[in-house]
Amino acid sequence: xxxxxxxxxxxxxxxxxxxxxxxxxxxxxxxxxxxxxxxxxxxxxxxxxxxxxxxxxxxxxxxxxxxxxxxxxxxxxxxxxxxxxxxxxxxxxxxxxxxxxxxxxxxxxxxxxxxxxxxxxxxxxxxxxxxxxxxxxxxxxxxxxxxxxxxxxxxxxxxxxxxxxxxxxxxxxxxxxxxxxxxxxxxxxxxxxxxxxxxxxxxxxxxxxxxxxxxxxxxxxxxxxxxxxxxxxxxxxxxxxxxxxxxxxxxxxxxxxxxxxxxxx
Ligand code: ZN
Numbered sequence: 001x002x003x004x005x006x007x008x009x010x011x012x013x014x015x016x017x018x019x020x021x022x023x024x025x026x027x028x029x030x031x032x033x034x035x036x037x038x039x040x041x042x043x044x045x046x047x048x049x050x051x052x053x054x055x056x057x058x059x060x061x062x063x064x065x066x067x068x069x070x071x072x073x074x075x076x077x078x079x080x081x082x083x084x085x086x087x088x089x090x091x092x093x094x095x096x097x098x099x100x101x102x103x104x105x106x107x108x109x110x111x112x113x114x115x116x117x118x119x120x121x122x123x124x125x126x127x128x129x130x131x132x133x134x135x136x137x138x139x140x141x142x143x144x145x146x147x148x149x150x151x152x153x154x155x156x157x158x159x160x161x162x163x164x165x166x167x168x169x170x171x172x173x174x175x176x177x178x179x180x181x182x183x184x185x186x187x188x189x190x191x192x193x194x195x196x197x198x199x200x201x202x203x204x205x206x207x208x209x210x211x212x213x214x215x216x217x218x219x220x221x222x223x224x225x226x227x228x229x230x231x232x233x234x235x236x237x238x239x240x241x242x243x244x245x246x247x248x249x250x251x252x253x254x255x256x257x258x259x260x261x262x263x264x265x
Pocket of ligand 1: 054055127128184239240
């Protein structure tokens with residue numbers, strides 16, 4: 001057998017091997033890419049459907065808004081109206097918990113949430129989720145939120161906002177002032193600004209006062225968006241009615257806040 005003949009037999013074998021190796025490599029790369037496309041982080045949004053209809057409207061719109069946003073940013077946005085899902089077993093799958101229009105129903109749910117936050121979990125709370133008064137009897141939550149409900153305006157109205165701090169990742173794209181769409185705004189006592197752990201990001205402009213007709217907020221320093229620096233959390237007073245997502249400016253905060261909480265870019 002001439003050496004050239006042997007060579008010509010081996011060459012195709014080598015080529016086949018090369019082909020097979022390349023195919024395997026491509027498959028591996030594809031698999032890695034698929035893996036990279038698994039959610040950047042996971043959000044569990046809790047809501048209720050048997051609460052004030054304006055609060056249900058908000059929750060349903062928020063679910064639409066965030067589901068769409070999650071798809072473009074590659075995070076998972078799961079929703080549930082079963083508050084019993086606020087338990088250790090379920091929460092271990094999530095990095096961010098959102099309360100769209102209510103709060104835990106019992107001590108077991110409260111405790112699971114406290115543990116989740118103590119272990120580095122993140123929270124985004126809207127509007128009535130921050131509601132607490134003398135009947136709530138959950139001191140941990142009062143220090144976590146840094147505020148207790150005091151008063152509100154009625155009917156819901158648009159209001160001018162002062163962005164106190166746009167160095168925070170959640171408010172970095174916001175102008176110094178803007179007009180927030182129709183909402184019911186809450187006043188707080190104690191004022192979260194007086195709490196050393198609270199960093200206020202946004203406040204009702206005094207230009208709004210008197211705010212309301214039936215229930216009037218006549219004045220005062222009223223923070224609207226803030227974070228407790230001891231936790232990874234943001235509270236936003238927005239969340240009443242079906243106009244909250246009408247502002248492209250405000251929507252940027254809704255987007256940036258959840259990305260910051262989830263640790264995504
Ligand atoms: Zn409300």
